[in-house]
Amino acid sequence: MYEVAIRRRFAAAHQLRNYGGKCEDLHGHNWIVEVGVTGRELDEVGLLLDFKVLKAKVDGIMEELDHSYLNDHAWFREKNPSSENLARFLFERITADLGGEDLQVSHVRVWESEDSQATYRLG
Numbered sequence: 001m002y003e004v005a006i007r008r009r010f011a012a013a014h015q016l017r018n019y020g021g022k023c024e025d026l027h028g029h030n031w032i033v034e035v036g037v038t039g040r041e042l043d044e045v046g047l048l049l050d051f052k053v054l055k056a057k058v059d060g061i062m063e064e065l066d067h068s069y070l071n072d073h074a075w076f077r078e079k080n081p082s083s084e085n086l087a088r089f090l091f092e093r094i095t096a097d098l099g100g101e102d103l104q105v106s107h108v109r110v111w112e113s114e115d116s117q118a119t120y121r122l123g
């Protein structure tokens, strides 16, 4: 299997409901998102998926989230916008958007700080 991955960034605010601590208060992060895609076959150029194409797909979603209040998004009305849930949301959105028969999102990794990240992965 081949895997390619890209990173993108966005800034957004959130609050973790029922956290019982500081993260329950309104605050923001400069989020970093890594998206990995796997597949078995390369195209005639030798690419699994052009980085440019993957970046463009992810950028559409980053644009929706950038400078927003994550708790307002439909997906996070009931689920907390934690890094874990954000990784899963992005995994499902990008999977739905990927469209290639051979291609699968392998993981989405979300950093909310330099030292803290959560991953949702295939399997």
Ligand SMILES: [Zn+2]
Binding pocket: 014, 023, 027, 028, 029, 112
């Ligand atoms: Zn936070």
